[in-house]
Each structure stands twice: as structure tokens, then as C-alpha cells.
Amino acid sequence: MSLTSDLIRGHTETIILAQLLKKDSYGYEINKSLRQATNGEYELKEATLYSAFRRLESAEMIESYWGDETTGARRRYYKITILGRAKYEKSKADWENTKKLIDRLI
Amino acid sequence: MSLTSDLIRGHTETIILAQLLKKDSYGYEINKSLRQATNGEYELKEATLYSAFRRLESAEMIESYWGDETTGARRRYYKITILGRAKYEKSKADWENTKKLIDRLI
DNA sequence: ATACATACATTGACAGGCGATGTATGTAGA
């Protein structure tokens, strides 16, 4: 288990939603963005990433469509929905509260 | 799933160690302290609390002894070890790092 | 040819959290 994995557990979906808030994207690209944003400190494991996509799509927080690449590997793009935006806002507020709570307790 | 449960997952042991850093204590009392410290917003579920004690004791982060109550229910007191203190310091530093990481990502 | 990067996907196992349940002691009130 890596340094952060246990502490970031529970934030995976919010992190993905935050990326999709900027623009439609696909798994591989999201992970590249995360690596860049954290100077290589953090990225999602593929199994974690794709199972999060499944959950988010089932919950109608995101929608997917195939990209129209004529060359290279196909890409499945994801787009955040209205529900996803609401969820993101809620999660962000929860994070702010939880952060204070933990700071008070440790 | 409650508001905070998924986000606090992974902090349970650190929260317990933080309490034991102040003084030797026992399950029920630790939970009372947590409730007080958070104005009733947060407490550990008993099953969570006691399984955390088991893990921490196996890992030699805490030690236990029976209280000498002559009346009322018996209490099993826990005491943090040197190893537990080191673990606490490490966890706290990890938390500071993770907090920054998450803030950057969401 | 070979290795590597891009890209998606599933399976099975593991670990932490927790609902449900059980035990036992002592106190307050009807």
C-alpha cells in the first residue's frame, strides 16, 4: 500500500469529476493530468479508475461516448452530467468539513 | 454511509493514537472524547473501534491492561507505545501531505 | 523483430468499516 492510497480512498470519484469539470476526457488522459498536477506523486491505478467510471456512469454522474480517432487506440470519452456537477459540489463541501474534523482529532 | 465515513476511513487508527497520546484510556471513554471534541458530529462505531484496537495491539503500537474498578463494568485500558508514537508522527505528516494533494486535485 | 507507449477492460482477492447481536454491571425511577 502506497503512502497516500488509504488516505485518498473515498476521493477517487471526486477527483475524476473535478477533471471532467474542466473538459470531457478519457481514462488515460485523466491519469496523465493527475500525474502532471502532482509532479508524478499521484495517479490512479487502472482498475480503480475504470471501476470508478462504471460506478459514476451507473449513478448517472457521467456519460460516455466513443471518440472518432481514425488512428491509434480507441478512446472512450466521459462527460460530466448535471447530477455529476451537483455531486462534485457536495463532495467538495464534505471535504472541507471533514478536513476540519480530522484536523481537530489528530 | 454517513457523511464522513468514507473520507475518514484510514484515519481511524491515527485518531485513536492521538487520544492515547494525551492519556491512557479505554474504548468507551475515547468515543465520548471524540463526540465532545466534535460536538456530536463524529464518533467511532464500536465494531470499528475494537477492531482498530486489535490491529494496533498486534502491531505493538498500543498495550492494554485491565482497570482496577471495584464497581461498574470492567474497563480495558490502552497505552500508546514508543512505536505507536512514531506511527502517529508519521501518520500526521502523511495527512498534511495528502491534504495538500487532495486540495490540488479537487 | 522488439520494445514501448497508448488505451480499455475484467477477475479475484484483500482490508477496513459497520450493522447486528450478545454479554455483564450498576443506577434511576415508577
Add this chain to the structure above:
DNA sequence: TCTACATACATCGCCTGTCAATGTATGTAT
């Protein structure tokens, strides 16, 4: 006296998110 409640510890079995391992397919560089 009976009942309810607070204190206090403990375990079982389920659920859920994470992830190692593995597989598929395309394109590029050496």
C-alpha cells in the same frame, strides 16, 4: 420489584473500494 437506561467490551459476517494480475488491440521507434 420491575423496567429502562447507561456503561463497557466483544465478535460475526457482509459490503464496498482498491488493486495486482492479466488480457486485448493499435501505432511508433530502434
